[in-house]
Amino acid sequence: xxxxxRRGVVLGAAVxxxxxxxxxxxxSPADPASAATAASSATVTSATIRTASAGTVYRGGLYVDPTxxxxxxxAQLQAAGRTTEAAAxxxxxxxxxxxxxxxxxxxxxxxxxxxxxxxxxxxxGRTPVFVTYEIPGRDCGGWSGGGAVDDAAYLRWNQLVADxxxxxxxxxxxxxxxxxxxxSCPETTTTRTATLAAAVAALADAGVPAxxxxxxxxxxxxxxxxARLKAAGVDRARGFFTNVANYYGVDPERAYADKVSAALGxxxxxxxxxxxxxxxxxxxCNAPGAGLGQTPRVTGGTTGxxxxxxxxxxxxxxxxxxxxxxxxxxxPAYAVALVANRK
Numbered sequence: 001x002x003x004x005x006r007r008g009v010v011l012g013a014a015v016x017x018x019x020x021x022x023x024x025x026x027x028s029p030a031d032p033a034s035a036a037t038a039a040s041s042a043t044v045t046s047a048t049i050r051t052a053s054a055g056t057v058y059r060g061g062l063y064v065d066p067t068x069x070x071x072x073x074x075a076q077l078q079a080a081g082r083t084t085e086a087a088a089x090x091x092x093x094x095x096x097x098x099x100x101x102x103x104x105x106x107x108x109x110x111x112x113x114x115x116x117x118x119x120x121x122x123x124x125g126r127t128p129v130f131v132t133y134e135i136p137g138r139d140c141g142g143w144s145g146g147g148a149v150d151d152a153a154y155l156r157w158n159q160l161v162a163d164x165x166x167x168x169x170x171x172x173x174x175x176x177x178x179x180x181x182x183x184s185c186p187e188t189t190t191t192r193t194a195t196l197a198a199a200v201a202a203l204a205d206a207g208v209p210a211x212x213x214x215x216x217x218x219x220x221x222x223x224x225x226x227a228r229l230k231a232a233g234v235d236r237a238r239g240f241f242t243n244v245a246n247y248y249g250v251d252p253e254r255a256y257a258d259k260v261s262a263a264l265g266x267x268x269x270x271x272x273x274x275x276x277x278x279x280x281x282x283x284x285c286n287a288p289g290a291g292l293g294q295t296p297r298v299t300g301g302t303t304g305x306x307x308x309x310x311x312x313x314x315x316x317x318x319x320x321x322x323x324x325x326x327x328x329x330x331x332p333a334y335a336v337a338l339v340a341n342r343k
Contacts, residue, residue, distance in 0.1 A: 043169055049209045049238050054268070054306040057209050057238065058298040059169060062096035062307070063126035065117065069313050070097065073330040085332035088339040089315060096126075096296045097274070098173065098311045102133040103146065107160060114164045121170075128170050129309060131244075132161060132199075135175045135192065140185035151195045158199040166206040173211050173270075173311060174199060174237070176244040179228045180215035197233030204236040211270055214240035217248050217256035218280070226263035239268030239304070245312035246272065247290055249279040254305060261304040274310035277343035285321035286334055291341025314338050 043059050044052050065071070070093035077086035099117050101110060114130070121128040136154055138147035148154035165172070178196060182189050196212065203210040212232050215225055229240055240260065243253045250273060257269045273293030281287035296310045315335030317324035324331045 044209055045207050046204050049204055049207070049236070050268070052209075054298050055300070057171065058127045058307060060125040060127055061298060062296055062309075063117070063121035063124060063128040064094065064096045065099065065120070065128075066093075068093060068097055068099075069330065070315055070335075073315065073332070073335070077332060082332065085336055088336040089330070089332070091339050092292070092313075092315050092335060095310055096129070097313050098129040098131045098309060100131045100133055101161060103148070103157075107157075110157075110160065111164050114161065118165070118168045118170065122168070129173065129311075130161075130165075130170060131173045131311060132158065132175055134158075135178050135195070137185065137188050137192070138175075139177065140181050140188075151191060154195060155198055155202070159202050162202045162206040162208060165203070165208045171209050171211070171238070172203055173241050173244070174203070174213070176213055176241075176311070177215075179213040179225070179232060180219050182228060183220065193228065193231040193233075197231070197236075200233040200237045209238035211239050211241045211268075212237050213244075214242045214257065214260055214269060216243045216246050217252040222256060222259035223263055226260050229260070229264060229267075234264060234267060237267075239270070239306070241270045241272065241309075241311070243272045243276065245274070245318075246284070247276050247278075247280045247287055249276055250294065250308065258304065266304060268304050268306045270307045270309050271305070272311040273308045274312045274314045275338060278341055283322075285318040286324040286331065288322055288337075289341060290338060291343055292338050293343070 043056050070089050074086050074089035074093050077089055099113070101113070105113055117128050117130070134147050134154060134157055136148050136150055148157055161172070174196065178192060182192065200210050200212065212229055212234050214229065220228070234240060240257075242257050250271060253271045253276075257271065261267045261269055273296065275290050276293040277291035278289055281289045292314055293310075294308050296308055298307045299305050315330055315338060317327055317329050317331040317334065319327040324334060
């Protein structure tokens with residue numbers, strides 16, 4: 001088992017926005033120009049979320065955010081004359097990395113972050129990937145404990161995300177670890193699955209393809225994970241995701257995901273390949289010897305695999321282990337190693 005608490009969520013973009021280092025568009029979804037852009041870019045509806053091709057869901061390909069944590073680190077390191085570390089950060093920044101959303105943003109900033117990302121992605125004709133990370137009892141009270149104060153507050157927050165995304169092309173990965181962790185805090189099972197089902201339904205009603213937590217190949221057995229996904233409303237989601245912020249290779253993850261998908265009647269899925277280029281290295285925290293995985297991309301096949309994504313930001317520390325800084329801070333030496341070990 002693994003925990004996002006120990007892996008770290010990157011908050012660099014939050015800091016940049018809060019300090020005014022990143023420009024945020026002021027247009028709202030109600031503005032005529034914004035509405036026209038949204039109408040032209042919306043390609044998936046509530047009725048086609050589960051049946052649309054991967055090419056339709058991710059029309060134009062994956063969006064690369066030029067203001068993300070890796071890009072910020074690259075600029076800062078270059079300015080400090082640390083050229084080798086800056087080059088590694090830039091190599092990472094050049095790829096599509098998911099944008100995480102949680103309570104490190106207040107509601108107003110949350111809307112601005114989503115709007116900024118949507119506007120930039122639409123200008124490039126690409127599809128952005130968001131991650132929600134605000135479920136009550138997050139991380140079973142572990143290192144990334146927190147989240148919304150209760151289920152009602154969470155669903156209000158999720159509705160704000162859904163309403164901001166409505167009419168735009170985007171993908172949302174809903175609450176990493178939220179289903180994988182149920183075995184560690186089983187008292188949350190009934191409430192959590194119902195809350196996730198309501199969250200997915202709100203996103204679906206807004207026409208947003210969502211993926212639920214599918215754990216990883218070394219955590220929950222496929223049949224049990226399929227049951228959890230079913231209870232959490234996967235029938236209204238696009239599918240599920242695996243290996244978020246973990247190191248397991250594509251082959252074992254795909255074999256596991258295919259079993260989960262089959263148990264759900266052929267549901268789609270995506271895999272996080274941000275740091276799995278060298279496979280599992282025996283530890284979850286800034287694992288020595290780990291390398292960047294495959295370049296994130298949408299698949300063109302006919303199987304359940306929709307895309308290989310970079311969900312975790314490679315180069316962000318998992319915590320103060322193996323020489324790393326606190327969780328979420330940029331770890332320059334580790335980023336260099338991830339690039340050097342890239343498969």
